[in-house]
Amino acid sequence: AQTVTQSQPEMSVQEAETVTLSCTYDTSENNYYLFWYKQPPSRQMILVIRQEAYKQQNATENRFSVNFQKAAKSFSLKISDSQLGDTAMYFCAFMKQGYDMRFGAGTRLTVKP
Amino acid sequence: DAGVIQSPRHEVTEMGQEVTLRCKPISGHDYLFWYRQTMMRGLELLIYFNNNVPIDDSGMPEDRFSAKMPNASFSTLKIQPSEPRDSAVYFCASSPLDYGGVYFGPGTRLTVT
Numbered sequence: 001a002q003t004v005t006q007s008q009p010e011m012s013v014q015e016a017e018t019v020t021l022s023c024t025y026d027t028s029e030n031n032y033y034l035f036w037y038k039q040p041p042s043r044q045m046i047l048v049i050r051q052e053a054y055k056q057q058n059a060t061e062n063r064f065s066v067n068f069q070k071a072a073k074s075f076s077l078k079i080s081d082s083q084l085g086d087t088a089m090y091f092c093a094f095m096k097q098g099y100d101m102r103f104g105a106g107t108r109l110t111v112k113p
Numbered sequence: 114d115a116g117v118i119q120s121p122r123h124e125v126t127e128m129g130q131e132v133t134l135r136c137k138p139i140s141g142h143d144y145l146f147w148y149r150q151t152m153m154r155g156l157e158l159l160i161y162f163n164n165n166v167p168i169d170d171s172g173m174p175e176d177r178f179s180a181k182m183p184n185a186s187f188s189t190l191k192i193q194p195s196e197p198r199d200s201a202v203y204f205c206a207s208s209p210l211d212y213g214g215v216y217f218g219p220g221t222r223l224t225v226t
Contacts, residue, residue: 043222047215047216050214
């Protein structure tokens with residue numbers, strides 16, 4: 001079974017600074033997909049970024065980027081120029097072929113003014 | 114383009130009552146998922162469908178829970194009889210065939226008293 005671990009229950013960062021959220025996963029699959037989701041207080045789950053395991057290049061979406069280390073089974077999220085609106089729960093997710101998506105426990109990020 | 118639509122957004126019911134949650138996935142998406150979110154257990158996959166056919170229901174907690182997808186644009190999750198421990202936020206989500214990510218509805222907050 002696949003497991004996803006987010007070891008940082010809570011983090012905080014000053015506005016305009018950079019923060020990195022950690023995620024590790026365990027799988028025997030070779031082809032899979034990784035995602036980061038954001039859940040603000042409105043509780044809506046918002047897809048932030050995705051990474052395909054067969055691609056070595058790290059995904060980037062504006063201020064959000066990932067550091068994907070396949071051998072280490074690590075998938076961290078970097079948020080640059082943090083904004084107050086980035087305050088939310090962030091979930092790392094793993095999806096194998098067949099669409100069985102599993103989530104980590106989440107990291108609560110607070111951006112301070 | 115409308116996202117995933119769920120109804121109701123909030124449901125308060127008494128123990129023993131039947132509860133039906135409804136979902137309309139994004140048009141053209143082949144996969145539909147039901148997730149449950151609680152503080153204790155995080156995000157749990159309950160069941161998912163591919164082209165209206167249930168693929169994996171191993172996450173359904175017990176026989177009181179049932180899900181149907183009679184057509185490509187509608188799904189229900191039913192709890193009968195409901196119990197206080199069923200109180201949670203229930204998310205419906207859908208996904209296209211290309212592993213682009215799972216898109217979530219706004220969720221239904223269920224409270225069973």
